[in-house]
Structure formats: C-alpha cells, structure tokens
Amino acid sequence: MKEKLRRRVTVEIDMKALVRNYRRIVERTKPMKVLAVLKANAYGLGVAAYARVLADAGCTEFGVAEPYEALELLKVLGRKPGVDVQILSSVLPDEIPSMVRAGVILPIIDLDEAKKVSAAAVKAKKIARVHMKLDTGMGRLGIPARDALAVIREVRSLPGLDVEGVFSHCPMAYEPRDPFTKGQIRRFKDVVSAAAREGIRFKKIHMAASDAINNFPETAKPPFTMVRTGINLHGSFDPNGRRALKVEPVLTLKTRVAQVRSLPAGTTLGYGRTWCLAEPAKIATISAGYADGLPLALSNRGFVFIGGVRCRVVGRISMDYTTVDVTDVPGVKAGDEVVCFGRCGDDSITPDDWAALKGTHAYDIICSLGTRVERVVRN
Ligand SMILES: Cc1ncc(COP(=O)(O)O)c(C=O)c1O
Known part of the structure; x- marks a missing residue:
C-alpha cells in the first residue's frame, strides 16, 4: 500500500470548540x-x-x-x-x-x-x-x-x-x-x-x-x-478591551521537525545572523516559516511546543523553516510534531499571543495562514 504523503503544516480546527463558542455567544446575547x-x-x-x-x-x-x-x-x-x-x-x-x-x-x-x-x-x-x-x-x-x-x-x-x-x-x-x-x-x-x-x-x-x-x-x-x-x-479577541465572552481557542497550528543538530558556541543562525549561540546548543529546524503564516516578529522572541516543552525561536523566521532551541528537550528527532500555536498540557500559545508580538490583531494572524497549510477539521 502506498504511504499517504502528509502535509508538513496543518491547522486543526476543533469543531466542538467552535460550536461551544457559538452557543456561548447565543447564550450571552439572548x-x-x-x-x-x-x-x-x-x-x-x-x-x-x-x-x-x-x-x-x-x-x-x-x-x-x-x-x-x-x-x-x-x-x-x-x-x-x-x-x-x-x-x-x-x-x-x-x-x-x-x-x-x-x-x-x-x-x-x-x-x-x-x-x-x-x-x-x-x-x-x-x-x-x-x-x-x-x-x-x-x-x-x-x-x-x-x-x-x-x-x-x-x-x-x-x-x-x-x-x-x-x-x-x-x-x-x-x-x-x-x-x-x-x-x-x-x-x-x-x-x-x-x-x-x-x-x-x-x-x-x-x-x-x-x-x-x-x-x-x-x-x-x-x-x-x-x-x-x-x-x-x-476563540480570539481584539487585543484591546474586555473579554466578557468565555470563548476558547479553536485552532492548533502544527508542523514537524526537519533536522536536529548539536551546534558549537559562536554559531550564528539564519538570515541576518540575528542569533549567535553563547553556549553549545541543540537546535531543531522546524518546517514552517512566514509563508505558512509565522510572523517575522516571532524571530528570537516567539515560542513553540516540542515534546511537551515550550521552546524558544532562535534566529530569524525564514520563508519555509524556523530554528528553535531544543537543548533541554530529550530525544527530539526529524519528523517529530511541533505545536506552533495551540494547547500543550496546562500551557498554551494562541493567535492572540502572536498578534501581541507582531503588534497586530488576531484577525491578521488567522487570515495570514499560508495556502500550503492544510485545514484539518477535527471533532
Ligand atoms: C460589517 C461587519 N460586521 C461584522 C464583522 C465581524 O467582525 P468580528 O470578527 O470582529 O466579529 C465585520 C468584520 O470586519 C464586518 O466588517
């Protein structure tokens, strides 16, 4: 049987959460x-x-x-x-x-x-x-x-x-x-x-x-x-104002690890060489970039979840790939799942968090997910 070729980047839409949000809005505005x-x-x-x-x-x-x-x-x-x-x-x-x-x-x-x-x-x-x-x-x-x-x-x-x-x-x-x-x-x-x-x-x-x-x-x-x-x-809001409605995030953006490398101190990462390793580090290159909707503003400031751990983006986001420090995450390897935004145990990263880093609103983040990002309906 032929292996199905998976899309690298997916946005999962939790339809149960969407319906809960709709019902909360209906309830609140009755x-x-x-x-x-x-x-x-x-x-x-x-x-x-x-x-x-x-x-x-x-x-x-x-x-x-x-x-x-x-x-x-x-x-x-x-x-x-x-x-x-x-x-x-x-x-x-x-x-x-x-x-x-x-x-x-x-x-x-x-x-x-x-x-x-x-x-x-x-x-x-x-x-x-x-x-x-x-x-x-x-x-x-x-x-x-x-x-x-x-x-x-x-x-x-x-x-x-x-x-x-x-x-x-x-x-x-x-x-x-x-x-x-x-x-x-x-x-x-x-x-x-x-x-x-x-x-x-x-x-x-x-x-x-x-x-x-x-x-x-x-x-x-x-x-x-x-x-x-x-x-x-x-499940998102304008960055300003009250959040009177108790709505929940509906979207999870995922990609996968392309390569993991142990690099020596002094190595610079990515375009513009905006990050230089002060210590030896384990760096994962993940398969998503600004063409998929990751804002450039995440460069050296954003986080993703890998292996259940919040990991820092290091270096500038490029079109297709992003480098992440996984020094403290054991066993990361090519093909592993990366949650760019979504839940991870009690922690979460939301489109609203990205919007805050970019100095924009969640509409911009959500509408900017790229055409090669597969929209996957869950529940
Ligand atoms: C006329 C009109 N109504 C409603 C909306 C929905 O806005 P929101 O996504 O903030 O609920 C928009 C969005 O721009 C709009 O232009």
Whole structure:
C-alpha cells in the first residue's frame, strides 16, 4: 500500500470548540439572533466546514463581504429554508442582478444602488430582501446617519424590495465606554426610533460585531434584534478591551521537525545572523516559516511546543523553516510534531499571543495562514 504523503503544516480546527463558542455567544446575547461572519473563506479557515457545523448547531444567519462568497455559502448550505445569507459590505452595479436572482440579502449603501436593486428585482419578478447600511462613524461605506431617514423613506417606496433590516458597524468598539462608540449607538437608535414614529419597523436591527458584544452590551438588547460575530467564533479577541465572552481557542497550528543538530558556541543562525549561540546548543529546524503564516516578529522572541516543552525561536523566521532551541528537550528527532500555536498540557500559545508580538490583531494572524497549510477539521 502506498504511504499517504502528509502535509508538513496543518491547522486543526476543533469543531466542538467552535460550536461551544457559538452557543456561548447565543447564550450571552439572548434573545438576539447571532449572525456568523464567514467572509474571506471563514477568515481563511474554510467556509464549507464552518457553515455546515454552525448550521447544524442552529445558526440561521450568515454574513459575507462579496458576491462570490455569498454564492459559495449558498451552495454549501443548500438553500435551506429559513437560512439567510447576507452581504455585509457592498454590491457593485453589475453584481446586483445575479445576487437578486440568488436570493442573497443585500446591503443598501445609497439611493442609487437601491434603485438598481429594485429594477433588478422587478425584472426577475422577485422580492429582494435588503438591509439599510448606515454609516454612524465607521467612515467606510453606507448612508450617513443624518440622511438615513429620508433615504429609508425613499427606498421603502421602491417596488420589489423588502426593507427588512437596518445596520451599522463600529470602528472603536474594543474600547469599553468609548464616547465615540456611545455616540454611534445613540445616532443609530435615533434613526430607528424616528423611523418607528413614522410606522417604519425593521425585522432585523444590528450593530454589534465581536468587539461591541464584549464591550457594549447595550448593542445586544432591544431595539437591536441581532448581533454579528466572526473573530470570537475562532476563540480570539481584539487585543484591546474586555473579554466578557468565555470563548476558547479553536485552532492548533502544527508542523514537524526537519533536522536536529548539536551546534558549537559562536554559531550564528539564519538570515541576518540575528542569533549567535553563547553556549553549545541543540537546535531543531522546524518546517514552517512566514509563508505558512509565522510572523517575522516571532524571530528570537516567539515560542513553540516540542515534546511537551515550550521552546524558544532562535534566529530569524525564514520563508519555509524556523530554528528553535531544543537543548533541554530529550530525544527530539526529524519528523517529530511541533505545536506552533495551540494547547500543550496546562500551557498554551494562541493567535492572540502572536498578534501581541507582531503588534497586530488576531484577525491578521488567522487570515495570514499560508495556502500550503492544510485545514484539518477535527471533532
Ligand atoms: C460589517 C461587519 N460586521 C461584522 C464583522 C465581524 O467582525 P468580528 O470578527 O470582529 O466579529 C465585520 C468584520 O470586519 C464586518 O466588517
């Protein structure tokens, strides 16, 4: 029988942990609906598995950034009745007809776009479900909050549209009690209540992503009806702010030892010769580098687990390989497993730890896992 060739680097996704995280978010934000944000291929981890598992766990709301992602998600979910796929950011004019035909919920970012969606819906003899996207302070896309009510009135008068939702997004919700976010929430609620006074009611009202869920619990209470979550599903957080949700890491990044060598004092390691052995040392070269998503910032500062021991990265991370001091770990040999991030007994290294070393956030770390890293679904 032929030996199966294993991938060198794998990211294991613990689906039981993912479901526990989803359930904790549901529990914490009750009675809100929870929309799973699975854009960018579920932050690079594989949208198909995430969507199936979350749908089986009862998730009925899914969000993406653009049309291809929406169609892929619909294919995976098999157009189940009661399961909604929604684009959260924008649709371009030429994308509108196919999105309307596919039944994707669309964001309305201005009146001109609404007219195009309406025309496409009338032509396709369909009702397009849309959510008004308000810019309350994100400064990226949408209808400025001060114009919102007038635009909402006009959009509601167009044929072929079900204006079922209104939503917004926050740029600073990782700062608890931040006055800017408080102002955004106030502006958003003002639009919703002014609309209600005119008899305009929305089925889905949403503003919170993971940061707001953790730091602005008022965004998970009426008049809101839904929250959106991406990074917390993976068990990670923004580096700042409270970690009110008890979510657990879902990901384990593994590779294997390529070679172990005993090297004399004075040996320098890797590009730039940034590490020089002060003493004789046993150095393992592991088969993962920045092409796999190990940030350069781990050079001479990061750690990995080998043989159950936390071992220091020594020398600069290169594209495919990284050197690690295993002097105190007995019996390490080529082929041994290396945990780059994940649990090891009571100890753990998380994408958030890497983010802290790199001076970035966990989104960047997770989305940067390379294309040759095999995504392996566990549990
Ligand atoms: C509009 C919108 N909603 C929700 C999210 C999910 O954010 P998070 O992963 O922080 O929960 C994003 C992510 O950028 C977004 O752009």
